[in-house]
Amino acid sequence: MKKCLFIVNPISGGLSKKQFLLELENFCRSEQLEYGVIETANEGNDTRIQSAIKSFQPQVVVACGGDGTVNLVARNLLNTDMEMAIIPLGSANGLAGDLGIPSDNQKALQLLLSGKIRALDVIAINEDEYCLHLSDLGFNATIVENFNRSNLRGQLAYLLFFLKSLFTDHTRNYHFILPDQSFQKKAAMVVLANGSRYGFGAEVNPVGRPDDGHFELCVFSNYPWYAFFSVLFHFLTGQLKSSRYYEVFSTERLFIKADRPVELQVDGEPLGPFDEVNAILLPRRVNTLVPA
Numbered sequence: 082m083k084k085c086l087f088i089v090n091p092i093s094g095g096l097s098k099k100q101f102l103l104e105l106e107n108f109c110r111s112e113q114l115e116y117g118v119i120e121t122a123n124e125g126n127d128t129r130i131q132s133a134i135k136s137f138q139p140q141v142v143v144a145c146g147g148d149g150t151v152n153l154v155a156r157n158l159l160n161t162d163m164e165m166a167i168i169p170l171g172s173a174n175g176l177a178g179d180l181g182i183p184s185d186n187q188k189a190l191q192l193l194l195s196g197k198i199r200a201l202d203v204i205a206i207n208e209d210e211y212c213l214h215l216s217d218l219g220f221n222a223t224i225v226e227n228f229n230r231s232n233l234r235g236q237l238a239y240l241l242f243f244l245k246s247l248f249t250d251h252t253r254n255y256h257f258i259l260p261d262q263s264f265q266k267k268a269a270m271v272v273l274a275n276g277s278r279y280g281f282g283a284e285v286n287p288v289g290r291p292d293d294g295h296f297e298l299c300v301f302s303n304y305p306w307y308a309f310f311s312v313l314f315h316f317l318t319g320q321l322k323s324s325r326y327y328e329v330f331s332t333e334r335l336f337i338k339a340d341r342p343v344e345l346q347v348d349g350e351p352l353g354p355f356d357e358v359n360a361i362l363l364p365r366r367v368n369t370l371v372p373a
C-alpha cells in the first residue's frame with residue numbers, strides 16, 4: 082500500500098479546496114492508498130511538513146497548490162529518496178505546465194499510480210532558497226511582489242499588476258560572473274531559468290529542461306521604450322531568440338551583482354530587493370512523478 086502525504090494550500094489559485102479534498106479522499110479509498118493530509122498555513126510550514134514526514138513516513142509527498150506550494154514541498158524533500166507529486170491548484174502552475182502534468186484533478190491524481198519518475202535539478206539561490214522553475218530580478222519580480230501583497234488572485238490580477246509595472250523603473254547595471262566569462266550589462270529583467278515557460282504560457286527559455294544538469298541565465302537588456310511591444314511580441318509568440326534585446330547563457334554557477342537592490346522572485350514567491358544573487362545548480366535532487 083503506497084503511503085501518500087498531501088500538502089494542501091487552502092488559498093492557492095483563489096479556489097476553495099473543499100471539493101478537491103473529497104476527490105482526494107475518494108481516490109485514495111478506491112485505490113487503497115494510505116494517506117494523510119495537512120493544510121499549509123501562512124508560516125511555519127517547513128516545521129509542520131518535516132514533523133508530518135517524520136511521523137507518517139510517506140513514500141510520496143503531494144504538493145496540492147501552485148508553484149509556491151511545489152517549491153515548499155520540494156525543498157523539504159531535498160536529499161531524501163521520497164517522491165514528489167503535483168496536483169496543479171495554483172494561479173499559474175508554471176512547473177506543472179512545463180512537466181506536462183494534467184490540470185484535471187483526477188488525471189493528476191492518477192500519476193500517483195502510473196507516473197514515471199523524473200529527477201529534477203534545483204537551483205540553490207543565496208544558499209537557503211531553492212528554485213525548481215523560474216526566478217527573476219526586475220520587471221516580473223515587481224509584478225509578483227505587488228500580486229502577493231494584494232488579496233487579488235488569478236490571471237486577471239497578474240495582468241493588472243503587469244500594467245502597473247510598466248510605469249516603474251526596473252533597469253539596473255548588472256555584473257554577471259559565470260565560470261567561463263564575466264560581463265556587464267544594463268538590463269530590465271534577468272531570469273534564472275530551470276524550466277522554460279511562465280505559467281501564463283510565455284516561453285522565456287526555449288532550451289530549458291528542468292533535468293538537463295544546468296540552468297539558463299536569460300538577460301533582457303535595457304530596451305528603448307518604443308521597443309517594449311516588439312520584446313513583448315517576441316516573448317508571447319515564443320520567438321525571443323530573434324529579439325536583439327534577449328540573450329541566453331547555460332551554466333551551473335552564476336554570481337550577479339546589481340548597482341542597486343532590485344526585486345527578486347523565486348518560483349512565484351517575492352523575496353524582496355537584493356543587489357547580489359549567488360546561484361548554484363544542484364543536479365537531479367527531487368524525484369518527481371510526471372506522465373509516463
Ligand SMILES: Nc1ncnc2c1ncn2[C@@H]1O[C@H](COP(=O)(O)OP(=O)(O)OP(=O)(O)O)[C@@H](O)[C@H]1O
Binds near residue numbers: 146151
Ligand atoms: N493558510 C494559508 N493562509 C495564507 N497564505 C497561505 C496559506 N498557505 C499558504 N499560503 C501562502 O500561499 C503562497 C503559495 O501559493 P501558491 O504559489 O501555491 O499558489 P498561487 O500563488 O495561487 O499559484 P502560482 O504560484 O502557481 O501562481 C505562499 O506565499 C504561502 O505563504
